[in-house]
Amino acid sequence: MARVLLLLSMMMVSLSAAAITDVYPFDSDADEARFRTLVAELRCPKCQNQNIFDSNAPIAKDMRDEVYRMLLDGASDQEVKDALVNRFGEFVLYKPEFNQRTALLWVTPLIAILGGILIVIGVVVRSRQREHSTVSLTDDERRKAERILGGDDSAS
Amino acid sequence: MRRILLFIPVALAVALGIVLFAGIGKDPTHLESALIGKPVPAFALADLQNPDRVHHDDVFKGQVSLLNVWGTWCPACRDEHDDLVRLAAEEGVHIIGLNYKDNRDAALQWLSRLGNPYALSLFDPQGKLGFDLGVYGAPETYVVDADGIVRYRHVGVVNDQVWNEILQPLVRQYGGQG
Numbered sequence: 001m002a003r004v005l006l007l008l009s010m011m012m013v014s015l016s017a018a019a020i021t022d023v024y025p026f027d028s029d030a031d032e033a034r035f036r037t038l039v040a041e042l043r044c045p046k047c048q049n050q051n052i053f054d055s056n057a058p059i060a061k062d063m064r065d066e067v068y069r070m071l072l073d074g075a076s077d078q079e080v081k082d083a084l085v086n087r088f089g090e091f092v093l094y095k096p097e098f099n100q101r102t103a104l105l106w107v108t109p110l111i112a113i114l115g116g117i118l119i120v121i122g123v124v125v126r127s128r129q130r131e132h133s134t135v136s137l138t139d140d141e142r143r144k145a146e147r148i149l150g151g152d153d154s155a156s
Numbered sequence: 157m158r159r160i161l162l163f164i165p166v167a168l169a170v171a172l173g174i175v176l177f178a179g180i181g182k183d184p185t186h187l188e189s190a191l192i193g194k195p196v197p198a199f200a201l202a203d204l205q206n207p208d209r210v211h212h213d214d215v216f217k218g219q220v221s222l223l224n225v226w227g228t229w230c231p232a233c234r235d236e237h238d239d240l241v242r243l244a245a246e247e248g249v250h251i252i253g254l255n256y257k258d259n260r261d262a263a264l265q266w267l268s269r270l271g272n273p274y275a276l277s278l279f280d281p282q283g284k285l286g287f288d289l290g291v292y293g294a295p296e297t298y299v300v301d302a303d304g305i306v307r308y309r310h311v312g313v314v315n316d317q318v319w320n321e322i323l324q325p326l327v328r329q330y331g332g333q334g
Contacts, residue, residue, distance in 0.1 A: 045187060045292035058257070059292045062283060087290040089190035 002095065009040055024068045031071055038067050038080055043092045051094065063092075189298070189309035190290055196223070196304050197288035204255050204263055204277035211278055216304040220331045221250045222323065223298040224274070224314070225286060227258040228266045230294045236313040237270050243319060244273035249327065253277040256286045256294055299323060301330040 026032040036053075042063065044055035052060040052067075063084060070080045084092050096102045137145070191197075196213050203209040216223075224240060226233040243249040253274035255263045260279060267277070280286055289298070292311075299308040308326050310318060 045290070048184060057292075058283075062287050066287065086190055087288060088292065089187055089290065091187050 006037070006040070024064070026071075034077060035068065035071055038071075038077060039064055041094050042067070042081070042084060043094050045088050045091060063088075185293075186311065187292070189306060191298075191306040192308065194306060196298075196300055196306055197285065199278075199285045199288070201278040201280055201285060204253070204260065204267075204279040207260070207279070211276065213304060215252060215276055215278075216300045217302065219250050219302050220327050221252050221275075221300045222327070223252050223254060223300050225254045225256045225289070225291050225294050225296040225298075227256045227294055228262040229258065232313050233295045234270075236295055236315065237273070239313075239315050239319070240273040241271040243314075244275070247324075250275050252300075254285060255279050256291065257281060257283040297323070299326045299330065 024032075024035060026035065039053035040051050042052045044050050044052050044057055044060040044063070046057040046059045047055045050060070052063045066083070067080055070083060075083075081093065090096055090102075096105065098106050196216055198213050200210050200212055203211060222243075226237075240251060244251050251274050253276070255277055258279075258281065260281070263277075263279070267274075278285065283291070289296075295313060297310045297314050298306055299310075301307050307330055308323070310322060312318075314323065
């Protein structure tokens, strides 16, 4: 899911992608792709609903410059993220790391899905049980019921 | 038993309501600094008044300081300036200024016109220390203890209320230890 979202966001980014290579030239396409991914995944602390690629805030530009500088220095994606998290806090990650504090955040959807599955199973099992219990009439009862229903038929 | 189960959706809705209600009125732009409990990042910055003098992170050692990030381009910094001048003059607060992404002449003019509350002014035209501090909106004011450890960050204007309710207790607390 996250990959699909990332792909979608990168497809949107690519519309204006030509501009980025003018400002941040890279020798290799791989590094450029990493740069695009990183600036799309990092969040601007000033304009909180924009990533640092979209944002025009000066701080976002500083962050882009730092990402660029670190990538040219040969830093890994994780090192770049860590460097920014150490300054601005976990807030800047659109995709927070899984740790003790964020465990609930990541696990809640799983809990909700499991809970839903359990409820569905419960409803199905219970309705099955009800079907079984209604079928179990004794022969006497069945004859009685047929007599009543048949009597009704003749009356109408 | 089954009747009790019918109340589950109501209970869930109420729980969700409580969670959402707790978020009302919280300021989403208030971010806790990532540096709380960590030393001020290492730096070497020129003095604002005296370009030949270079300051390092040891300027925070020895006493509790406020580190105030400001610039002449920042209207809210103008708002808080008079309060900073008063704090420095009347309460004897040790304030270190970080002139952030600014022009030296404009900054010097500002200080001579409005008063200079800073025991020491760092000049950071590229915003290097500002970036390392995670400054995302001037004015920001940090409480730094006598060991140079960042204890608190206030984003926004420092006024009497902020000083009395937030900053002064912290300055007292960490000043008492040192």
